[in-house]
Amino acid sequence: MSVVQRFCARESAALGDPLAGSAAHAERNLLLSWPRAKWRRSLRQASDMPEAVNARLEAIAESGRRVNLIHRRDQSPECHRLYLMPENRRYEVPRDALPAFLAALQEDESLARWEIAPPQGPLLLCCTHGKKDKCCAKFGYATYRALAAAVADRGLPFEVWESTHLGGCRLAASAVVFPALRKYGRISDEHVVPLLESEAANHPYLPCYRGDSRLSPLQQCAQVAALEWLAGRDLRPEVRVAEDATAETADRRRLSVHWRDGEQTGRLAVTCEARTLRRHDTCADIASGPPTPSRVWVATALEAVATQY
Structure with a gap:
């Protein structure tokens, strides 16, 4: 006898669990590119992460800055892209220099040697953290691919990344837009293009909008x-x-x-x-x-x- 597979996202939607009011998210963020295949269940740990890097990230998180890992296929696994939000600053850091970069960040020292041009448009993270929740793998990855394809096809001004846990697994597919810090949930194919067009105009896309994370x-x-x-x-x-x-x-x-x-x-x-x-x-x-x-x-x-x- 076959067993029907259950998904928290489907059950949440069937309950009428509202999107509005679910957008809690830290305002201060550090985003660090790391190959998705190496992600662990924790939103900021990877299986091949040097202990010195792991310790620095834990200390940064304890100080109040949320840390998420992000991934794109075109990003080198040995040279990491990092973002500070809401500062909207972007950096390229070789893996062996990560401890020095993170130490400088903790101690409020200059990061200029690693800084590159800021993002030319909004940063859009879509949760694909399957090790955290199977809904994020099933619904999140399909939505990430659709978002990335739509951005490329239409030449829209977004950087789209896969991300570790963004909160609200039951609302998959979920995403967050930086630096506006607007959170979205239950994104499906029909929402992809209108969501991008709305965000390109700096307006929230209401059918999937969870709210302003500052509220x-x-x-x-x-x-x-x-x-x-x-x-x-x-x-x-x-x-x-x-x-x-x-x-x-x-x-x-x-x-x-x-x-x-x-x-x-x-x-x-x-x-x-x-x-x-x-x-x-x-x-x-x-x-x-x-x-x-x-x-x-x-x-x-x-x-x-x-x-x-």
Whole structure:
């Protein structure tokens, strides 16, 4: 008797697990190219990584800068590409010089000897970390290939890389755009070109948008709801989500979202409610036991309020 293979990404989508509010990500990042075949389960370790490099990366992560490994076939395995975000700086470092580079980064010394021209456009990372979760291998790699092919075919201004774990395996295929720090999930073939075109115009692509990583989950929920409401009126404005929310009940919050589009301005009041879902966050969780409760936010009401930006 055959066994139906289960994937956390499919189960999450079937549950109605919302994308909005799931975009948590550190603002300070170090990205280091390393051949995908050598990646381990950890997002920043590889099987052939020298101990001196591994120790430096762990110390950098402990200091508050997230470290991800990235991969492209055209990148030499012996000369590594590194990026600092949000600084948007790019470096080329031979493997034997990595300990010196990482030490200089830790000690806030000059990195000029390794620096090359900054990226000419956004950096787009797509999680393909199969050693972490099989959804990222199954859905992430196909999406990475589609994104890279679309960029090459259309001459779009992106650098597309495979990446280790970006968070939210259940939302595969997942991606993040630097330096804007916008996160996406459930990207499939029909989303690839419109997502790239939207990001090329420096706008979030709403059908797959998880939110601005600089905001809290509640604020992300309100932000995405406001952007969708505005897009329905052919507006793509700048938006600012209030830091404070009005508590209507224990599980109900009301936030203000201010927007500006040229000379037009306005304010929206977005009501978000907490819901509890029982879900598996990763495919490994499926094998280890029943789903566990998770709290999510859902926008349930929105109204326009006359005010100044």
